[in-house]
Amino acid sequence: MPHTPHAPGALMIIGGGEDRTDNKEILARFIALAGGPERQLVVLTAASKIPEVVWETYRVALHDLGARNVRHVPIGERVDADDAAKADIVAGASGIFMTGGDQKRLVAHIGGTAVEQAMRDAHALRGACIAGTSAGASAMCTHMLAEGKAELAPEKGAVRLGAGLGFVHRVVVDQHFSQRRRLHRLLSVVAQTPFLLGAGIDEDTALIVHGRAGFEVMGEGTVTVLDCRSAKTNIADLRAGAVPTLVGVGLHLLPSGAAFAAPPDPAARAGAPLPAIGQLPEGAAPAPRALADFLAFLTDRNDES
Numbered sequence: 001m002p003h004t005p006h007a008p009g010a011l012m013i014i015g016g017g018e019d020r021t022d023n024k025e026i027l028a029r030f031i032a033l034a035g036g037p038e039r040q041l042v043v044l045t046a047a048s049k050i051p052e053v054v055w056e057t058y059r060v061a062l063h064d065l066g067a068r069n070v071r072h073v074p075i076g077e078r079v080d081a082d083d084a085a086k087a088d089i090v091a092g093a094s095g096i097f098m099t100g101g102d103q104k105r106l107v108a109h110i111g112g113t114a115v116e117q118a119m120r121d122a123h124a125l126r127g128a129c130i131a132g133t134s135a136g137a138s139a140m141c142t143h144m145l146a147e148g149k150a151e152l153a154p155e156k157g158a159v160r161l162g163a164g165l166g167f168v169h170r171v172v173v174d175q176h177f178s179q180r181r182r183l184h185r186l187l188s189v190v191a192q193t194p195f196l197l198g199a200g201i202d203e204d205t206a207l208i209v210h211g212r213a214g215f216e217v218m219g220e221g222t223v224t225v226l227d228c229r230s231a232k233t234n235i236a237d238l239r240a241g242a243v244p245t246l247v248g249v250g251l252h253l254l255p256s257g258a259a260f261a262a263p264p265d266p267a268a269r270a271g272a273p274l275p276a277i278g279q280l281p282e283g284a285a286p287a288p289r290a291l292a293d294f295l296a297f298l299t300d301r302n303d304e305s
Contacts, residue, residue, distance in 0.1 A: 008211045009033070009127040010279060011167055015175040016100055016134030018202030025057075026219055028065050028207050033129040033208070033279065034095025037066035042093040046075040049099030049136040054099050069091065073115070081113035082249045087170060089191040091118035093128055100134030104146055107139050107164060116165060122169070130167060131206075140165040143196055145174055145189060154187040155246040157240035161189065168209070170297040171197050180223060187279045190228040191214050191235050191244055197294050198226035205256065210280045214287070215261035225252040225294055246270045252291060259284035 010033045018026040043058050045051035055072040062070045073089055075081050090096060090173045096119055098106065101165025110116045122128035125126040144164030161172070163205045172193075175198035186198040201207055209215045217223050227250030237246035268291055287295040 003091065007127055009123045009129045010211065011123075011140065011209040011255075012129060012206040013129035013137045013140055013168070013173055013199070013209070014131060014133035015137065015177060015201030015219075015223075017176065017204045018117060018206070018219070019204055020057055022205075024061055024065055026154065026204065027044060027061055027208070029208070029218060030057045030095055030097060030129060030131050031062065031065055031067055034093075035277075037229070038069065039094035040092055041067055041070045041095040041097065043070065043072050044075065044090075044092055044096065044106075044110070044115075044136075045072065046097045046098070047080070047103060047106035049105075050097055051076070056102070058097065058099065075109050075115065076111050078113065080092050081110045081115040082193055084114065087114035087118040090115050091122055092146055093122055093126050094133065095129045096122065097141065098130075098136030099134040102281040103106045103135040103139040103144055103164070105160060106135055106161065107144065109166060111163065119165075120167075134175050137201060138173050139164050140167040141171060141173050143171045143172050144173050145186075148188070150183065150184040150188045152184065153192055154246065156186045156188070156238045156242050156244060158188045158191060161193070168298060169284060170195065171199050171294070174198065174200045175246070176203055177224060183224070186224075186226055187228075187246065187249070187253040190226045191231070191233055191246055191249075194228040194231065196226075197297060198230075199261055200226070207298075212262060213280045214259065214284055215260040215298050216257075216284065217254045218256050220256070220291070222256070224252065225254065225291070227252075227290075227294070229274075230302070249289065252294075257281075260287040261285065262287065262293055262295055 146162035148159030150158040205219035205221035
């Protein structure tokens with residue numbers, strides 16, 4: 001029989017602070033998207049300076065949810081991420097979870113290594129679910145929010161971007177969004193780089209991307225989408241640290257349960273992998289015009305826009 005290619009797995013972009021002691025709703029969904037508790041799950045703690053402590057927290061939480069085949073792949077320095085044995089463990093996983101810490105540390109340790117390639121292959125070729133929380137969420141983007149503050153108002157040059165892992169294109173993610181009052185920080189990014197859309201994800205909240213099928217929001221908070229592509233601003237003419245004029249910014253608020261389906265893919269070819277059946281919630285609405293590009297970028301359909 002001819003080989004049937006897998007659809008890419010789901011991406012879970014989590015705003016940090018997901019529940020690990022009570023109902024563990026987001027972690028339970030991670031297990032489900034990985035194929036169930038019998039599948040191999042991997043926890044990557046490369047972002048953290050206390051990896052063993054973080055690993056133990058997730059080990060207990062995932063075990064409580066019935067997962068028994070959970071492995072920690074410790075990466076304390078870049079050379080660890082080029083270890084063939086570690087890469088093989090990641091390559092064989094059905095779910096890969098990147099914990100919080102420092103996104104710059106995470107990317108410095110695994111970006112461009114055998115472990116990163118194993119993650120990419122597992123996701124694209126075998127349908128593995130890739131999840132990242134807090135720093136792990138920011139690192140999933142091609143354009144990663146690396147550091148910076150803008151607490152009282154957006155400021156030119158307040159935030160620095162860096163190269164991320166590239167699972168999500170043309171969307172920059174900020175996490176702990178409402179809890180740490182990061183609206184101005186994310187506005188600073190998208191005002192200065194308006195070809196990017198911003199996604200601010202609250203704690204204990206996940207933005208789930210189902211391959212090319214669509215996306216949904218789940219958890220206790222909301223996802224805030226910022227779009228400055230049509231905004232009028234003077235930011236290019238300002239000195240560093242100045243507050244820009246911003247008129248006509250697009251802002252969309254997506255609570256838990258929001259789900260949007262992509263339109264039929266006109267580029268699909270016979271035999272091409274299809275989105276997994278049953279992952280996107282039943283009744284997901286077609287994306288409205290205002291969210292069409294956000295969905296296209298998340299689902300890697302930006303070649304159509």
